[in-house]
Amino acid sequence: MNNDKYISDYKPASIASNENQRLEAVKRTGAMYLDQDELYDVYCYLAKEITGCPVSWTGLIDSENQYCLASDGFPEDTSKKIPRKQTFCQYALDKTEPLIIQNMETDLTFKNHPLVKEGIVKFYAAFPIVTSDGYTLGTLCVSGDKEVELNKNQIKSLKSLSRKMAYQLEIQENFRNKSAENLIQIIDKISQHIENLNITHLKTILKFFSDQTIDNIEKNYLSKIKVIKESAEEFEITDFGNKLKSELSLDKGILKRVKNLSNNENDLDNLFNEIRNN
DSSP: OOHHHHTTTSOOOOOOTTHHHHHHHHHHHOOTTOOOHHHHHHHHHHHHHHHOOSEEEEEEEOSSEEEEEEEESSOTTOOSEEEGGGOSGGGGTTOSSOEEESOGGGOTTTTTSHHHHTTSOSEEEEEEEEOTTSOEEEEEEEEESSOOOOOHHHHHHHHHHHHHHHHHHHHHHHHHHHHHHHHHHHHHHHHTTSSSOOHHHHHHHHHHHTTOOOOHHHHHHHHHTTSEEEETTEEEEOHHHHHHHHHHTOOHHHHHHHHHHHHSHHHHHHHHHHHHHO
16 A cells, blocks of 8 residues: 555644654764664653653654664564654644653544554653754654543653663763764874775774774784784784884773774774765
């Protein structure tokens, strides 16, 4: 069945006046394309526990899609990316206070949504995830097939959860930005000594300087650029290697960030490509 035809009676929400700035805020989180459900599962679990609702999810919304960061109660085959115009949560983007609909079947905005028509969703509550500068990134939601009336304490608890999630996303953004700044400095300094540096070479050098295990191919590359040399203990760092490591000023904090990034090659690849394309 054609989804557009299927949902034709459900009208999209109007676009907020600060939409361009909001979209930039969503993009800066970098969270939409990372598979990190474990970071956000707890919010969905707690939302269900607090409200007694059978379903909870949380996600960010850009101009085209809602990206589900985590969910609890969805069918296993539910897509993590849903067209924005098909979502309930699009109607919460111009809000900083909760959107709570006790009976979707009688609500003029939502009654024509297919999930409401089919009786799958009757109650819905969205708690906006709002940044410190006032942009709504997405929502923390609960829903069910029966009417629910949340009390003041439940609403207060869910608002607190959504604030904590907004704070976590901003902390992750700041961490990512700091990692990017460090990586830019590292790339610049290494490039002054080593020509034709690519992402594979960079990862090899960072792995070695952050005391991670390297394979024979990586050892051969490090030997070729004279960072290491053969010795009685298989290999050892050269004077040039020590000089390069010293110039990079890799303190414990930077080494920890570098190690976290190089342990997750997708994150490092994405960060490297972002820097290269800017």
